[in-house]
Amino acid sequence: MSHILALSGGVGGAKLAAGLAAVLPPERLTIAVNTGDDFEHLGLTVCPDIDSVTYALAGLNDTVRGWGVKDETWQAMAMLKALGEPDWFNLGDRDLGMHIARSWHLRSGETLSQVTARLTRALGIAHAIVPMSDAPVRTQVRTEQGWLDFQRYFVAEQCRPAASAIRFAGTPGAAPSPGFAAALARDDLAAVVICPSNPYLSVDPILAVDGVRAALAARAVPVIAVSPLVGGKALKGPLAKLLGELGQTVSNAAIAAHYAGLLDHLVIDQSDAADAGGLRAGGVSATITGTVMCDADDRERLARVALSAARIETG
Amino acid sequence: MSHILALSGGVGGAKLAAGLAAVLPPERLTIAVNTGDDFEHLGLTVCPDIDSVTYALAGLNDTVRGWGVKDETWQAMAMLKALGEPDWFNLGDRDLGMHIARSWHLRSGETLSQVTARLTRALGIAHAIVPMSDAPVRTQVRTEQGWLDFQRYFVAEQCRPAASAIRFAGTPGAAPSPGFAAALARDDLAAVVICPSNPYLSVDPILAVDGVRAALAARAVPVIAVSPLVGGKALKGPLAKLLGELGQTVSNAAIAAHYAGLLDHLVIDQSDAADAGGLRAGGVSATITGTVMCDADDRERLARVALSAARIETG
Numbered sequence: 154m155s156h157i158l159a160l161s162g163g164v165g166g167a168k169l170a171a172g173l174a175a176v177l178p179p180e181r182l183t184i185a186v187n188t189g190d191d192f193e194h195l196g197l198t199v200c201p202d203i204d205s206v207t208y209a210l211a212g213l214n215d216t217v218r219g220w221g222v223k224d225e226t227w228q229a230m231a232m233l234k235a236l237g238e239p240d241w242f243n244l245g246d247r248d249l250g251m252h253i254a255r256s257w258h259l260r261s262g263e264t265l266s267q268v269t270a271r272l273t274r275a276l277g278i279a280h281a282i283v284p285m286s287d288a289p290v291r292t293q294v295r296t297e298q299g300w301l302d303f304q305r306y307f308v309a310e311q312c313r314p315a316a317s318a319i320r321f322a323g324t325p326g327a328a329p330s331p332g333f334a335a336a337l338a339r340d341d342l343a344a345v346v347i348c349p350s351n352p353y354l355s356v357d358p359i360l361a362v363d364g365v366r367a368a369l370a371a372r373a374v375p376v377i378a379v380s381p382l383v384g385g386k387a388l389k390g391p392l393a394k395l396l397g398e399l400g401q402t403v404s405n406a407a408i409a410a411h412y413a414g415l416l417d418h419l420v421i422d423q424s425d426a427a428d429a430g431g432l433r434a435g436g437v438s439a440t441i442t443g444t445v446m447c448d449a450d451d452r453e454r455l456a457r458v459a460l461s462a463a464r465i466e467t468g
Numbered sequence: 469m470s471h472i473l474a475l476s477g478g479v480g481g482a483k484l485a486a487g488l489a490a491v492l493p494p495e496r497l498t499i500a501v502n503t504g505d506d507f508e509h510l511g512l513t514v515c516p517d518i519d520s521v522t523y524a525l526a527g528l529n530d531t532v533r534g535w536g537v538k539d540e541t542w543q544a545m546a547m548l549k550a551l552g553e554p555d556w557f558n559l560g561d562r563d564l565g566m567h568i569a570r571s572w573h574l575r576s577g578e579t580l581s582q583v584t585a586r587l588t589r590a591l592g593i594a595h596a597i598v599p600m601s602d603a604p605v606r607t608q609v610r611t612e613q614g615w616l617d618f619q620r621y622f623v624a625e626q627c628r629p630a631a632s633a634i635r636f637a638g639t640p641g642a643a644p645s646p647g648f649a650a651a652l653a654r655d656d657l658a659a660v661v662i663c664p665s666n667p668y669l670s671v672d673p674i675l676a677v678d679g680v681r682a683a684l685a686a687r688a689v690p691v692i693a694v695s696p697l698v699g700g701k702a703l704k705g706p707l708a709k710l711l712g713e714l715g716q717t718v719s720n721a722a723i724a725a726h727y728a729g730l731l732d733h734l735v736i737d738q739s740d741a742a743d744a745g746g747l748r749a750g751g752v753s754a755t756i757t758g759t760v761m762c763d764a765d766d767r768e769r770l771a772r773v774a775l776s777a778a779r780i781e782t783g
Contacts, residue, residue, distance in 0.1 A: 195568050195569070195572050196568065196571055196572035196575055196576075197568070222547070224543075225543075226541055226543050226561065228539075228540075228541050228543070228560075228561035228562045228565070229544060229561045229562060229564045229565040229568065230565065231562070231565070232537070232561075232562040232563075232564075232565025232566060232569075233565040233568065233569055235565075235590065235591060236565065236566065236569045236587050236590045236591065237586070237587075237590035238565075238568075238569050238572075245543075246541065246543035246544045246547075246561040246564075247543045247544060247546070247547040248547075249544045249547075249561075249564065249568075250543070250544040250545065250546070250547025250548040250550075250551065250553075251547060251551065253510050253511065253512070253544065253548065253553075253564075253568075254510070254547075254548055254551045254553050256511055257510050257511035257553075260511055261511075271552070272551050272552075275550065275551045275552035276550060276551065
C-alpha cells in the first residue's frame, strides 16, 4: 500500500494530521512537523507544533481553547511568576509534564526524533510523528530591535515591532530527521499533503531543511495543500500584520504562487470557491470543500478529500 | 544585637526555623539547611529541605498534608506518568515551579546559595536561608543492592532493603556555603540552634561539611538542640527501621551522646520529662516543654524557649 507524507505546523495542521491518522493505518503515514517555533524556555525545550500534533492524535488537545492540553491547569506558572520568573509564555501543568520529559531525554543524549517517538508511543500513538530535523532550526523575525526569536516576537511582543525580514536560523545546515528523510525517499511514496498551516511561518521552515524542497520537486508524486484560508483570510490579526509588513499577500493565489514548482493541487474552502478558476489557470487544480474542522468527522472528511485529490485510497 | 545560627533539616526543622524567623529580625538569624536529601530527578534539581524551610517561612507550606506546598495539584506528574516517565517521586505542580526555576538558574551558572537567595527573596522572605554547601552532598544508604541515594532508598524502595551503612557522598570536600561560613565566623554569634530534625539523617550531613563540626566545637557559644522525639519516638516507621539496622538507639540520651562535644542544652518534650535527669547527669542541661508545633503560636513559643535556654533576647 502506498505511503503518504504530511507536512504540518501547529493547531490547524494538527487537526488535518489527526484526520489523516484516522483514515490511514500507521504504516501508510509519516507526519513531518515544523520545529521552527521550538524554543528554550526556563531551561526546557518547548516544541509547540510537535506537541499540537501529538495532543491532537492522542485526543488530548483542548478543543475549546483551541491549543494545548485539555483539562489543563496553570499552577506551576503561578509559582514561577511568584518566584519572579518570566511569565510571558504560559505553560500549563500537563503541558509542562511533556516539556520536562522531553528536556530530560534530550539532555540525556537522545535526539528529538528519538524523544518524540518515545513520548508519542507512550501516549498510544501508532503513527509516526517526526520532527522536520533533529538539528535546531529557529524561526526569527527581524525588527527594529534586531532579530527576535519567533515566540519572543509573537507572544512576548505580540508582533508589535515592525518586521522587515524572516529567517530560519540553523538553515542551511539542518538535515532532515531520519524519519522525514526516509519518507521523502520511499519507493512507495504516493503523495505529499501540506496541512492547513501558515505557508510562510509553519511550512517554509520545513521546506528550508537541507534538500527538502529539491527532494519534493524531484519526486513525481502529487503534492496537495489544504489552504489555511477561509473566506480569504485565516491568519489572525498579528500574523496578518507581520506578513503585510513583509509584502506577503494573503490569498489562495498567493499560496499557490508561493508553492510554485511544488504544488499540484490546492484544497480550498467553499467560501473561496471563486478562487478556483484563477488557480486552475495558473496550473494548480483545486478542490472546493468545507475546510473548517470542528470535530473528528470534519477532520476525517477533509483528510479523505485531500487524499482523493491524489487518487489515494483510504480504509 | 547578637546573631543566631539555626541548623535545619526538612519538615520538623522547618517549623522551628519559621518560629525563629517570627521572633528574630532578619539580620539576627541565619538558617543553614541540609542538602543531603537533594537529588536530580527528571532533569530537575530537587532540594526537599531547602524547600520545606522556604515554604514554611513564606507561609506556603501545606499544614494538613504536612509537606509540600498548600493548594497543590499533581497534573504534570499525571502527564509524566502517562508518558512512561518515573513517577516514584511525586512532585506537585506548584512545587515543580520551584524546581524548574532553581534548575534553570543553576544551569545558567548560579550557585545554590545564589539561587536560594533569589527565590526566597522573590517570595518575600527577608531572613537568610542558606544551603549547608554549594557543593553537592548526597546522603546514601548501603544496602544489599549497593549504595542507594537517599530518596531512592527512602521513597522508591520505602526503606525495604536492609541498611548496613550511611554516608554523605561529597564529604569531605564540600565547603560550607558562603552564608553558612560567614555565620559560623561572626563575632556576634550568640547561639546555635539545632532544629528538631533527624540527627542522623538531617543534621549529620550539615556537621559533615568541611570544618563545620570543628568550627562549632571551637566557638564558645551555646549549642541548643530541640529534640525531634515526642514520647520517646518521633521517627516514622521506615526510618526507625533504618536506624535500628545501623545500631542507632532512638532516645534523648542517644541524641545527647550523638552530639557529645557540641551540645550544651537539649529542649525535650514534656512527655519525655523523665529523660531530663539523665541528660543533666551527662552534662547536658535540659528544658522540658511542649515541642509539638501545630500552628504559628506553637512555633514561636518553642523558638523563644530554645533561645531563652541560651539567654538570647527576642523582640
